[in-house]
Amino acid sequence: MCLPVQTCRLRKEHGNKMIYLDNAATTRVSEAVFEAIMPFFCEQYANPSAIYSFAGKSMTAVDAARRQVAALIGAEPNEIYFTSGGSESDNWAIKAAAEAHRDKGRHIITSAIEHHAVLHTCQMLEKQGYEVTYVNVDENGLLRMEELERAIRPDTILITVMAANNEIGTIQPLAEIGALAQKHGILFHTDAVQAYGHIPLDVNALHIDMLSASGHKLHAPKGVGCLYIRRGVRVGAFLHGGAQERSRRAGTLNTAGIVGMGEAARLAGEQMEENARKERELRDYLIGRVLSEIPYSRLNGDSDRRLPGNANFSFRFVEGESVLILLDQQGICASSGSACTSGALDPSHVLLAIGLPHEIAHGSLRLTLSAENTKEELDFTVERLKEIIKRLRDMSPLYEDFVKQKSVL
Amino acid sequence: MYSEKVMDHFNNPRNVGEIENADGVGTVGNAKCGDIMRIYLDIDDNGIIQEAKFKTFGCGAAVATSSMATELVKGKTVQEALTVTNKAVLEALDGLPPAKVHCSLLAEEAIHAALWDYAQKNGIVIEGLEKPVDDIEEKEVE
Numbered sequence: 001m002c003l004p005v006q007t008c009r010l011r012k013e014h015g016n017k018m019i020y021l022d023n024a025a026t027t028r029v030s031e032a033v034f035e036a037i038m039p040f041f042c043e044q045y046a047n048p049s050a051i052y053s054f055a056g057k058s059m060t061a062v063d064a065a066r067r068q069v070a071a072l073i074g075a076e077p078n079e080i081y082f083t084s085g086g087s088e089s090d091n092w093a094i095k096a097a098a099e100a101h102r103d104k105g106r107h108i109i110t111s112a113i114e115h116h117a118v119l120h121t122c123q124m125l126e127k128q129g130y131e132v133t134y135v136n137v138d139e140n141g142l143l144r145m146e147e148l149e150r151a152i153r154p155d156t157i158l159i160t161v162m163a164a165n166n167e168i169g170t171i172q173p174l175a176e177i178g179a180l181a182q183k184h185g186i187l188f189h190t191d192a193v194q195a196y197g198h199i200p201l202d203v204n205a206l207h208i209d210m211l212s213a214s215g216h217k218l219h220a221p222k223g224v225g226c227l228y229i230r231r232g233v234r235v236g237a238f239l240h241g242g243a244q245e246r247s248r249r250a251g252t253l254n255t256a257g258i259v260g261m262g263e264a265a266r267l268a269g270e271q272m273e274e275n276a277r278k279e280r281e282l283r284d285y286l287i288g289r290v291l292s293e294i295p296y297s298r299l300n301g302d303s304d305r306r307l308p309g310n311a312n313f314s315f316r317f318v319e320g321e322s323v324l325i326l327l328d329q330q331g332i333c334a335s336s337g338s339a340c341t342s343g344a345l346d347p348s349h350v351l352l353a354i355g356l357p358h359e360i361a362h363g364s365l366r367l368t369l370s371a372e373n374t375k376e377e378l379d380f381t382v383e384r385l386k387e388i389i390k391r392l393r394d395m396s397p398l399y400e401d402f403v404k405q406k407s408v409l
Numbered sequence: 410m411y412s413e414k415v416m417d418h419f420n421n422p423r424n425v426g427e428i429e430n431a432d433g434v435g436t437v438g439n440a441k442c443g444d445i446m447r448i449y450l451d452i453d454d455n456g457i458i459q460e461a462k463f464k465t466f467g468c469g470a471a472v473a474t475s476s477m478a479t480e481l482v483k484g485k486t487v488q489e490a491l492t493v494t495n496k497a498v499l500e501a502l503d504g505l506p507p508a509k510v511h512c513s514l515l516a517e518e519a520i521h522a523a524l525w526d527y528a529q530k531n532g533i534v535i536e537g538l539e540k541p542v543d544d545i546e547e548k549e550v551e
Contacts, residue, residue: 319443319444319466319468321468321469322467322468322472325469346441346442357440358441358442359441359443359466362440362443395422395463395464395465395472396464397436397445397446397447397465397466398445398466399466400427400447
C-alpha cells in the first residue's frame with residue numbers, strides 16, 4: 001500500500017515564489033476563514049456546552065456553522081455531526097453501519113479505488129467476519145455499475161463509494177449508485193472529502209445516507225470535518241463520552257475549527273461556480289500544454305467527469321519521486337502515486353486499478369489547483385517539467401531500450 | 410529526508426550514460442517495484458575498471474546509489490570491485506532512510522551483474538562472484 005508522495009519546501013532564499021499545486025493534499029486557510037476563527041482562541045474560548053451566557057455565544061457560532069455546512073449539501077443542520085476530519089468520518093460511518101446492521105447481514109460493497117480511510121476500515125471489518133466486495137472501475141476510474149449491481153446480495157448492508165477520487169479526480173455516478181442502493185434498501189455512504197465544496201452535491205437528490213467531508217480541503221483548518229447522517233438512519237456513536245453532537249460524537253467541540261469549516265462552506269457555496277470555472281480553465285490549459293509538449297505522457301482519469309482542480313499525468317520511463325524532488329527544487333509542490341517514500345513496493349492502488357502497468361504508474365504526477373493559482377504559475381511549471389522529464393529520461397535505461405527498439409523498427 | 414551527499418549525487422549524478430561495446434553490462438531491478446539500474450564497465454587487460462557508467466529508472470535514492478557505486482568501482486580491479494557492497498555504498502552516502510536501503514542492494518547487484526557479464530564474455534572466473542538473479546520484468550510498455 002502506498003500514499004501519494006508529497007514534498008514541499010518554501011524557497012524564499014532564492015527569491016523564487018513557491019508554486020503550490022497540491023490542493024488535494026490540503027489547502028491554504030483563506031483570510032476570510034482565518035478572520036472568522038480568530039476570536040475563538042483568546043476571546044471567545046468558552047466550552048460551547050457550558051450553561052453561562054459566555055458559552056452561549058460559542059454555541060451560537062457552532063449552530064451557525066452547522067447550518068452553513070448542512071446547506072452546502074441540502075441537509076438539515078441536525079443531520080451534521082462534527083468530527084476531527086475525513087478519516088474519522090469514514091471510520092465512523094462504515095464501522096457503525098456494520099455494527100448496527102449486522103443482524104441483517106455482513107456484506108459491504110465498496111470500490112477498488114477508495115481512500116485508505118475506507119479501504120483499511122473495510123479490511124479491518126473483514127478480519128471481524130464481514131465480507132467486502134471491491135467493485136472495479138473502468139480505465140478512467142468510473143465505477144463499473146453493472147458489477148456493482150451484480151454484487152448486491154440480500155445480506156448487503158452498506159455501499160460505500162467515494163464521490164470523487166483524490167488521485168485522479170474522477171467523479172463517480174452518485175445519483176445512479178444512490179438510486180440503486182435505495183431500490184435495494186441498502187445504506188449508501190460516500191466519502192466526499194475531495195468533492196465537498198468543489199462540486200454540487202445534494203444528499204436528497206443523490207439518495208446519500210451518510211457523507212464524509214473535511215474542512216482543510218476547502219480552505220478551513222486541519223482537524224475538523226463532519227459526517228452527515230440522514231435522519232432516521234440507525235448508526236451508533238463512534239466516540240463515547242459526553243453528550244455532544246446529540247450523544248453521537250463525544251468530545252468538547254472544536255469551536256474554532258467548526259466555525260472555520262462553516263465559513264469555508266459558506267464561501268464555497270457562494271463561489272463554487274466561479275471557482276470551478278477558473279480551475280477548469282486553468283486545469284484544461286495545463287493538461288493541454290503537458291500532453292502536447294511532453295512526449296509519451298498521458299492523462300489519468302476521466303477527461304470530462306473530473307474534479308475542476310485535478311490533473312494527473314503519467315510520464316513513461318521516469319519515476320515519480322525523482323520528478324517531485326526536482327520540481328521541489330524549483331519551488332513547485334506536487335505529489336505522485338509512486339511507491340517511493342511509502343516504504344512499499346507497489347505504486348498507487350488507484351493507478352493500478354485503472355489498468356496502468358507498474359512502470360507507468362510509478363511515473364505519475366498529480367497537480368491539483370485552486371482558484372488562486374495563475375496561468376503564469378502553470379507556464380513556469382510546464383517549462384520546468386519539460387526539462388525535468390527530459391533529464392530523467394536521458395538517464396533512464398527504459399528510455400534507452402525504447403529508443404533503440406524504435407530505431408531498429 | 411535524504412542526506413546532503415545523497416542529494417548531491419542525485420542533483421549532479423556522476424557517470425551517467427552508456428559505454429558502447431562495454432566489457433561488462435548488468436541490468437537489475439524490476440519495473441514493478443519502480444527501480445531499474447544498468448551499469449556499464451570498461452575493463453582493461455589487467456582487469457582494472459577504467460570506466461563505469463550507469464542509467465537508472467528510479468527514485469532519488471536509486472539515482473544517488475548508482476552514481477556512488479560507479480564512482481567507487483572506478484580504478485579498482487574486478488576482484489576489488491566485489492568489496493563495493495551495499496554497505497560500502499550506504500556509508501559513502503552517509504546513509505539512506507530505512508525504506509530506501511533496498512536501493513543500495515540494487516547498486517551492488519548491478520555491479521555484480523556487470524562483472525558477471527564481463528566474466529562470461531571472457532571465459533574467466535571471478536572468485537566470490539555468483540550468477541546474478543534475473544528478475545527484470547521485460548514487460549512491453551505500450
